[in-house]
Structures are given as structure tokens and as C-alpha cells.
Amino acid sequence: QVQLVESGGGLVQTGGSLRLSCAVSGGTISNYAMGWFRQPPNKEREFVATIRSGGNAYAADSVKGRFTISRDSAKNTVYLQMNSLKPEDTAVYYCAARRGRLVVVTTTTADYWGQGTQVTVSS
Numbered sequence: 457q458v459q460l461v462e463s464g465g466g467l468v469q470t471g472g473s474l475r476l477s478c479a480v481s482g483g484t485i486s487n488y489a490m491g492w493f494r495q496p497p498n499k500e501r502e503f504v505a506t507i508r509s510g511g512n513a514y515a516a517d518s519v520k521g522r523f524t525i526s527r528d529s530a531k532n533t534v535y536l537q538m539n540s541l542k543p544e545d546t547a548v549y550y551c552a553a554r555r556g557r558l559v560v561v562t563t564t565t566a567d568y569w570g571q572g573t574q575v576t577v578s579s
Contacts, residue, residue, distance in 0.1 A: 465573030
């Protein structure tokens with residue numbers, strides 16, 4: 457059974473940085489499309505960034521240039537580096553995985569989800 461465990465969330469001031477980690481067990485991340493999603497208070501879950509099994513990475517327009525997704529295959533861990541944080545980035549951040557080498561992971565196609573980690577950006 458694949459398990460995803462997020463960490464690294466917390467409280468940060470506007471303009472600050474955080475790095476989220478998603479440790480994966482039960483599967484090799486190079487065989488999965490991995491993604492970060494977030495759910496702001498009273499809103500639906502939304503796409504943040506993804507990295508496909510081949511290594512191509514994409515980010516939502518709202519975070520492009522500020523957030524970077526990456527992975528460390530040796531540690532079987534995916535990261536989300538978040539810089540220049542804004543209050544509107546406040547949300548619970550989730551890691552997700554979808555099996556396959558030529559697929560993307562979305563809110564409706566993910567096979568596995570982590571439990572989420574809270575990120576709060578104060579103004």
C-alpha cells in the first residue's frame with residue numbers, strides 16, 4: 457500500500473518561505489506522477505504543481521515563479537519549495553500520486569493522497 461506523508465507546514469509571515477516534503481513509502485516515485493494541491497478555507501481543493509514520472513514539472517499560474525516542485529529519488533520524497541508567500545497561499549497542502557509513466561495527476565485522478573499539512577501566511 458502506497459503511503460504519502462507530508463511535513464513542513466507552519467506559520468510564516470508574508471514574503472517568507474517554506475519547504476514542504478512528501479515522503480512516499482510502498483512505491484517508487486519515478487513510477488508515479490506526483491502533485492501538490494491545496495485547499496483554502498471554505499474553498500475547493502486546487503492544483504498547485506506537478507512533476508511527471510519523466511521529470512517534467514508544471515505549476516499553476518497563481519504560484520508560477522514562486523513555488524517549485526522537485527523530487528529526490530534516493531529519498532523517495534517530493535518537495536514543494538514555496539517562496540514569496542502571500543496570505544492567499546494559506547491552505548491545507550496535500551501531496552498526491554497517480555500510478556503511470558505518461559499520466560498527470562489531478563484532484564479526480566489521484567490514486568493516493570497524503571493527510572495534508574497546514575500552511576498559514578500572516579499579513
